[in-house]
Every structure is written in C-alpha cells, then in structure tokens.
Amino acid sequence: MNETKAREAICEIGASIFNRGLTAGSSGNISLRIDGGWLMTPTNASLGRLDPARLSKLDDSLRLVAGDAPTKESFLHRVMYEEQAGTGAVVHLHSTHSVAVSCLAEVDPADVLPPITAYYVMRVGHLPLVPYYRPGDMALAEAVRGFAGKHHAVLLANHGPVVAGASLDAAVNAIEELEETARLYLLLRGAKTRFLSPTQVKELLP
Numbered sequence: 001m002n003e004t005k006a007r008e009a010i011c012e013i014g015a016s017i018f019n020r021g022l023t024a025g026s027s028g029n030i031s032l033r034i035d036g037g038w039l040m041t042p043t044n045a046s047l048g049r050l051d052p053a054r055l056s057k058l059d060d061s062l063r064l065v066a067g068d069a070p071t072k073e074s075f076l077h078r079v080m081y082e083e084q085a086g087t088g089a090v091v092h093l094h095s096t097h098s099v100a101v102s103c104l105a106e107v108d109p110a111d112v113l114p115p116i117t118a119y120y121v122m123r124v125g126h127l128p129l130v131p132y133y134r135p136g137d138m139a140l141a142e143a144v145r146g147f148a149g150k151h152h153a154v155l156l157a158n159h160g161p162v163v164a165g166a167s168l169d170a171a172v173n174a175i176e177e178l179e180e181t182a183r184l185y186l187l188l189r190g191a192k193t194r195f196l197s198p199t200q201v202k203e204l205l206p
C-alpha cells in the first residue's frame with residue numbers, strides 16, 4: 001500500500017469507527033506501518049474527522065517527520081510493534097462495552113472474556129487484562145510489554161482495548177470482534193450460558 005492510500009485508509013476506517021459509536025470524542029488512535037516508518041493519528045484528533053494531510057508521520061525511531069504531533073498514547077503502539085512480530089497496524093479504542101468489561105471486578109485477568117463464538121477465538125484468542133495506570137504514566141508501556149509478546153490483543157483496565165494486526169483490516173476486524181464479544185458477554189451475564197468447550201477452542205487456535 002503506498003503512502004497516499006495508507007493515509008486515506010486510516011481516515012476512512014477512523015470515520016467508520018467513529019460514526020458507528022465505537023469510540024467517542026477525541027479518544028481512540030490508529031497507526032499503520034509504511035516504508036521507513038509509521039503513520040499515526042494525531043493528538044486530540046477525533047477519528048471521525050481525520051485529515052489525510054495532517055496525520056503524524058514518524059520515522060523508524062518514532063521521530064515526527066511530518067504532520068501534527070502524534071497521539072499521546074503512541075507508546076502503546078510502539079510496544080505492540082516492538083513485541084509482536086509481523087505487526088502492520090495497531091488500533092486502540094475506548095469502545096463502550098470493552099471498557100465496561102475492563103471495569104468488572106470478577107473477571108479473570110489472565111483471560112477476560114469467555115469463548116462465546118468461534119470468530120472471537122480466531123480473531124482475538126486469549127485476552128489479558130493490563131492493570132490500571134493514570135494517563136501519561138509510562139509504567140503502562142512496560143505493563144503492556146509484559147503481555148504483548150504473547151498476545152496481539154490486550155485490554156487496559158478501566159480504559160480500553162489495544163489490538164495489533166498484520167494489516168489495518170486485520171487489526172480493525174479483531175478489535176470490532178472484541179467489542180461485539182464484550183457486548184454479548186454483558187448481555188449474557190446472569191443467564192446460564194454454554195460457552196465453547198476447551199476442545200472446541202483448541203481446534204480454532206493456531
């Protein structure tokens with residue numbers, strides 16, 4: 001994908017995410033690997049109104065070379081690229097149902113959501129909960145790093161999901177699957193539910 005197309009893809013997907021209410025205000029950020037560096041959504045920018053010409057362009061050492069200053073959460077993206085081999089894009093959202101699940105007291109922090117559907121297992125797999133840190137605390141980067149080698153998707157407590165993918169489409173599809181599964185989980189809470197069995201999960205995982 002050339003840089004012009006990459007810029008357009010980020011803005012198109014950002015608008016789609018925002019217009020469907022999957023992240024609100026100026027929350028959420030997207031990054032995409034390009035030749036020689038990254039494109040990233042700027043700080044304080046709404047995903048609903050991104051300008052392709054103003055996206056942050058970062059070089060290989062994550063220095064800003066063009067566009068507006070990148071999101072203050074760029075460290076979340078950096079850690080995923082560093083720890084997950086083959087990452088081509090990273091998406092982070094404050095999507096309502098995922099955030100709601102990230103606040104529940106009794107979830108298993110090693111794997112927050114149960115295997116409700118096959119698509120969730122295939123696109124997300126196991127989802128660890130990263131402990132809460134206040135905005136700007138760089139200890140969050142190191143906490144995410146502790147999981148990012150083994151997991152392409154993590155859920156930040158009282159905050160939201162971060163998902164890496166080989167492509168922008170893969171990352172977006174996975175984070176949307178995660179959000180839908182969080183919604184299903186909340187719908188099913190309190191009802192006797194048949195989740196996929198360990199054997200059913202095993203045959204879906206790589």
Ligand SMILES: [Zn+2]
Pocket residue numbers: 028073092093094159160
């Ligand atoms: Zn955030």
